[in-house]
Amino acid sequence: MEIKDNAYTIQGLKVLDICEEYGTPLYLYDADKITTQLNKLQEAFEGLNVRFKYAAKALTNINILKLMKKQGVGLDVVSIQEAWLGVKAGFEPKDIMYTPNCVSFEEIKMAVELGVTINIDNISILEQFGHEYHDTVPCCIRLNPHIMAGGNTKISTGHIDSKFGISVLQMRHLLRVVETNNIKVKGLHIHTGSDILDAEVFLRGAQIVFDAAQDFKDLEFLDFGSGFKVAYRQDDATTDLKQVGSRLKEAVDKFNAEYGREMEIWFEPGKFLVSEAGYLLVRTNVIKTTPATVFAGVDSGMNHLIRPMMYDAYHDMFNLSNPSGTSRVYTVVGYICETDTLGKDRKLNELREGDVLAIKNAGAYGFSMSNNYNSRFRPAEVLVINGEAKLIRKRETLDDLLRNQVEVDL
Ligand SMILES: *Cc1c(COP(=O)(O)O)cnc(C)c1O
Numbered sequence: 001m002e003i004k005d006n007a008y009t010i011q012g013l014k015v016l017d018i019c020e021e022y023g024t025p026l027y028l029y030d031a032d033k034i035t036t037q038l039n040k041l042q043e044a045f046e047g048l049n050v051r052f053k054y055a056a057k058a059l060t061n062i063n064i065l066k067l068m069k070k071q072g073v074g075l076d077v078v079s080i081q082e083a084w085l086g087v088k089a090g091f092e093p094k095d096i097m098y099t100p101n102c103v104s105f106e107e108i109k110m111a112v113e114l115g116v117t118i119n120i121d122n123i124s125i126l127e128q129f130g131h132e133y134h135d136t137v138p139c140c141i142r143l144n145p146h147i148m149a150g151g152n153t154k155i156s157t158g159h160i161d162s163k164f165g166i167s168v169l170q171m172r173h174l175l176r177v178v179e180t181n182n183i184k185v186k187g188l189h190i191h192t193g194s195d196i197l198d199a200e201v202f203l204r205g206a207q208i209v210f211d212a213a214q215d216f217k218d219l220e221f222l223d224f225g226s227g228f229k230v231a232y233r234q235d236d237a238t239t240d241l242k243q244v245g246s247r248l249k250e251a252v253d254k255f256n257a258e259y260g261r262e263m264e265i266w267f268e269p270g271k272f273l274v275s276e277a278g279y280l281l282v283r284t285n286v287i288k289t290t291p292a293t294v295f296a297g298v299d300s301g302m303n304h305l306i307r308p309m310m311y312d313a314y315h316d317m318f319n320l321s322n323p324s325g326t327s328r329v330y331t332v333v334g335y336i337c338e339t340d341t342l343g344k345d346r347k348l349n350e351l352r353e354g355d356v357l358a359i360k361n362a363g364a365y366g367f368s369m370s371n372n373y374n375s376r377f378r379p380a381e382v383l384v385i386n387g388e389a390k391l392i393r394k395r396e397t398l399d400d401l402l403r404n405q406v407e408v409d410l
Helices: 015-022 031-044 062-070 080-088 105-114 123-133 168-181 199-213 241-259 307-311 398-402
Strands: 002-004 007-010 026-030 050-055 074-077 096-098 117-120 139-144 185-189 221-223 264-267 278-289 294-298 317-319 327-333 341-349 356-359 380-385 388-393
Touching (some): 007 015, 015 278, 015 356, 015 380, 015 388, 026 031, 026 388, 031 050, 031 062, 031 241, 062 074, 062 080, 062 380, 074 080, 080 096, 080 105, 105 123, 117 123, 117 185, 123 168, 139 168, 168 199, 199 221, 199 241, 307 341, 317 341, 341 356
Parallel strands (some): 026 380, 050 074, 050 264, 074 096, 117 139, 139 185, 185 221, 221 264, 294 327
Antiparallel strands (some): 026 278, 278 294, 278 356, 317 356, 380 388
């Protein structure tokens, strides 16, 4: 978002006008920002035989999936339902990587029938997979390298207590299952969670994959997951992509030479592509002064953006309606009957009742984690693309809340 003549705009459109047209609360996405982020990744990993698979769970609106497809990006899905959405959006099954956790073998079979690449993350399923398919369906294996990345254990998946992946400490067992069932392993995968800052940590993960790869003879790709950090605060450090890119290229070149084949290198960015492209726009309902705090109560809450309460995530915000107002301190809270703080002790340009606040970094895990708690409708979604604001999801109505309820005689 840019500020021009005291008004915030996206691609030249006034954001307050978009709020007038579609109402609040509203999820607003800037397609240009998604493209910019993708270009950054493409540049950083230029020298590699690289494929990007957008992690759909970050933001699953079908138009966003189509936009990714148009940009030449594949898809990473974590459920059969996301795989179906991907196919609906026009992805070829072969461009979809299916990385589920703790799903039934029935669901895995459905994914095999759909033709997507199966990423297996536990030995029990691997055995069942081997019994059923032997070497007829090549698969990928998700390893857990036990690298702790990021500050919050809720978003870190690589640590020793994590439920994700097959531990690298179980390599011998894993290889026995692969060999005795004649399973064809065409890829190895790690995904250690969000917020890797350090090229060093990234390379350590990669090295574990290179070491493990020596024991598999049919590999075509190595998938390093995601975890590129984006800035949530203005002065947050972000992943030095250029450095990760050049260090990884060195390491991959060396690996390829030893292994005797050129690996495809896959990444599955979610947050990196869509987080900063999205804003949750909310209207201030009430300014409420208590003996200790000035609360700004807005027409949204943890039902629409759960990250602050669930992950203690910091989402920056600013007042769209009064960009030059005096700076004051507010605690911004939602309208849900829970303590649902969106931002504590924030310095904002004076907020008046009726003012619209923009909450940043709402593109990833915003709408996709939203719910109907308190029987509130989920917001509409609008995408700004080619200089036009387009409604890509209608605001819910009472019918949506009642849709699957069955009224019986009581
Ligand atoms: C969630 C997820 C991602 C995306 O993570 P981000 O932090 O949003 O980039 C990538 N791969 C897998 C397997 C995931 O589960």
